[in-house]
Amino acid sequence: MAVFRPWKLGTASKTMTRRRTNGLGGILLAASFILTASGVARAADDEIEIGMATPLTGPAAESGKYGEWGAELAIAEINGQGGVLGRKLKLVIEDDQTTNPGIVAAFNRLASNPDIAVFLGSVRSTQVHAMDPDVRRVAKPVFIGGTDPNLTHMGNPWFFRCRPNDTYSAKVIADFGVHTLGFKKWALVTSTDAFGSSGNKLLTAELSALGASVVTSQGYANQTPDFTPVVLAIKGSDAEVIGSYFTYEQDLGVFARQLRQLGVRLPWVGSPSITDTAALHLAGPALWGTYGIADFNADSSPEAKRYAEAYQAAHHVPADQFSAWTYDAIHLAAIAIEKAKSTDPKALREAILSIRGYHGAEGTYDFDANGDGLHGYNVVKNDHGKIVFIKRVDFPPP
Amino acid sequence: MGIIFQLLFTGLGIGAVYALVALGFVLIYRATNVVNFAQGQFAMLGGYGMVITTVTLGLPYWLGILITLALMAVVGAIFNLGVYYPLRFRSFLPVVISTIGASILITNLVLALYGPEPTTLPGLTDYPGFSIGPVFFDSQYVAIIVISLILVVLQYVFFEHTLLGKKLQAVSQDKEMASLLGIRVSAMIMLTFVYSAVLGGIAGILVAPILFVSVGLGAQIALKAFAATIIGGFGDVAGAVVGGLTIGVVETLGAYYVSVPYKDAFAFLLLFLFLLLRPQGFFGEKIAEKA
Structure with a gap:
């Protein structure tokens, strides 16, 4: 110990x-x-x-x-x-x-x-x-x-x-969005790199297991200067909530700003990058009110x-x-x-x-035997730029 | 219907930035027969100039722009003296490599001085924008399009209707002949570098509030701007503008209607098609070398 x-x-x-x-x-x-x-x-x-x-x-x-x-x-x-x-x-x-x-x-x-x-x-x-x-x-x-x-x-x-690996992040995002927030129709925005692709696959599977559906899935290449096509695709769908796996804070910042500018006010539950210090700084008020899962939270x-x-x-x-x-x-x-x-x-x-x-x-x-040390995530909310702890969700090691 | 207008507007906005940087490529190419691969870094420096003057020093935005553009003029002059002038009698390749080296140097100098963190820059106005029907007009994109149009018109007037502009054109067409006519070729080339750096700086100032200011800002724009110069017809001013706008619109429409992850591929597919089917670009002449 x-x-x-x-x-x-x-x-x-x-x-x-x-x-x-x-x-x-x-x-x-x-x-x-x-x-x-x-x-x-x-x-x-x-x-x-x-x-x-x-x-x-x-x-x-x-x-x-x-x-x-x-x-x-x-x-x-x-x-x-x-x-x-x-x-x-x-x-x-x-x-x-x-x-x-x-x-x-x-x-x-x-x-x-x-x-x-x-x-x-x-x-x-x-x-x-x-x-x-x-x-x-x-x-x-x-x-x-x-x-x-x-x-x-x-x-x-x-x-x-x-x-914690993305099996847990996807489980927590899906569980929080479906059971706590009560949303069944999801728009996914994920990077096309290994992290984002894996997150997309896992979150889609978890949502399906909970009886929710992905109404639009938008992949993007890292370092994208303009997210207008992604935002318009979400806007044109009947999504109730956004789930995301962003790799870089800069992309997240550009997307968040364009999302709000183009009038999309959907709730948003993101992977840990949505709670990063850099993302909070770059996106500012565009991220207020969003939810995220965070492997680290001070509270x-x-x-x-x-x-x-x-x-x-x-x-x-x-x-x-x-x-x-x-x-x-x-x-x-x-x-x-x-x-x-x-x-x-x-x-x-x-x-x-x-x-x-x-x-x-x-x-x-x-x-565990595979080398994974952590098996759960924190759920947090961006309250006017301050990350507020909501709850900790842990799963038993496999 | 609103979606296509929204996409067109955004595509034109991004395309206008590519066009501004592409204009810098074209002007230097016309004056020196050299491709300046540090043109994107000029845009990055413009963004940092604004951060230093308006955010760090707290100067008014308009004053920040003036100081930044003045500094960019100095950067252009130093670039000419340090990167191009010593190699002006050498062939194409050493000079191009010299500009690549300069771009790496500029990037790393900024990295060493200001660190890797991206930072925010306020827009030209606090006013976020306005909607006409379903289309939202972001004020920064509107500013980008309007300022780019004004610059293109001013550039046309300058080159076609002023003596200095005609001298610059003469130098770009034939340096020896221009020299025999009493035109100071080295001064004209200096002016070209200064103006190109200022143009790059303007592109950086305009795009930084959207893409944030970071050392990668220039590289993000320059590759597409370079493609725009080829599509437009290398060395053609109107071509650079049309090429930049075309790439901006094609990649935005392609991303929405076909695939977002392959957004960049649409720009380069267009480049590939032009190289294959119309290598002289929109407006370029079908000649291998300048006279």
Whole structure:
């Protein structure tokens, strides 16, 4: 049983490194890669390295920064408590450029460092799919935030998910929309990437199981500058409610504004991106009154509240799921290393799968045999720009 | 019926932005025989200029526009001196690669200075728009279409009815002959870069309230604008405008009536058809090289 630890900030920053791949950074990166490969730049013996591939550039760079902050906060807390097995943790970051080739390159650069024991992968399912072959080859634990259910069901034993998968998100969206709000006719707006496609498929199935129907299903390519055709299709349908899976906040912001401008006032229940800090900022009043499911909400548990307060104090922005899952992932990695009493990959894998009842910022972790740690979501409402907790829905692990 | 008018209006609005950036492509191509792949970054800089002046510094919107456009003129001049001028006697390819390098540099400089977060920019007016029957006219889209039309008319008057405009045309047609006639070719080319950067800046200012301001703003527009220049007839001013509007309308109608996920494909399918069936575009002449 893990214990939530009070944090002590400021001790870990000296041990953290960040590498960017742009311009001069690229040259430095190449130099550090060579040094790392030759063993010259190995971490000090008393440090356990954790690799993190995250978007520092590209359309998801803002959420990538939040993820980095969450991981850094956890590292600071753990090192403030004396580290793990008497050794400090060190975060090594690579920019995945918000692209699939980018994360493959970033992961391989990290994996070339034999001192890295555990990795943090992407929050985006499409990128996790791209990493899959290399993760199998490297054969070390990788914590992920991508919510496509297939990610932990495709035979890769090294993925461990720190967010609830979309089986649960679809169940909660459908259940809330049909049973609590009472709507039977749905319009779905989903990205055409792996995350959105999977969400569309699962939500359609869940709605069907509850006797509701999808009257229009609108897929869109990421980075779409204009959603007028989507909005008009919804407007022309007899939908009573909108369900959505948006990958990027920018797309969500453009859609929300055009939806309201073109006079569509339907209720809207969205996947977690609808509650993101960035989405709230970009869309503003266009998102007021919408419902969302959120794997992280500060009011969902005492642990979440304590985390949110620490994050807010450190960075002066509200915590969201992009930072919460990386925060939990680092703590879970620390617990697993403590339990395994080593950084041996197989021992770590067994230790992670044995974690039960750990109360993290995202919820209570009970890892199942597939590597899924969480099995429920929070339902929230956007009340004039403020995210208000409605209820927590948890399902028993399979 | 209302739906098609709504789609046409939105398509023309987005198309007008493509047209503005495409005009920048065309003007520089006509003056230098070079494609400037940093034209989209000019739009991105215009958006950031407005954020800095109106949001960060709190200046009035009109003053923000003036300062931003003045800064864009400076950017155009520096771009000419740093990217084009040193390579002006080289062949097409090194100069094009130089503009690609400049676009990467500009993007990364903005990224380093202002970070990756997209940010909002208020529109030209607080007035959201108006409805005529079932069609909603977003005030920002109306502004985009009206301002683009005004700019096209002003550009026509400038090129066809002013001495400076005729000098620019002379330089674009034959630099050596223009030089023999006493026209200062390098000054004309400088003016072209300055004007193209300002045009890009205007496109950025107009579209930023809709698409938000981010380092990816320019890339989002530039690819379609480049396609617009080819469809219109590379090097043709009227063609750039018609090409931009055509792409905007085709992709919007295609998205609604056929498939939203393949929205971008419609624009590039149109480009493919033009390259196959009418490579000179709407208005281009069927010649391989300029005289």
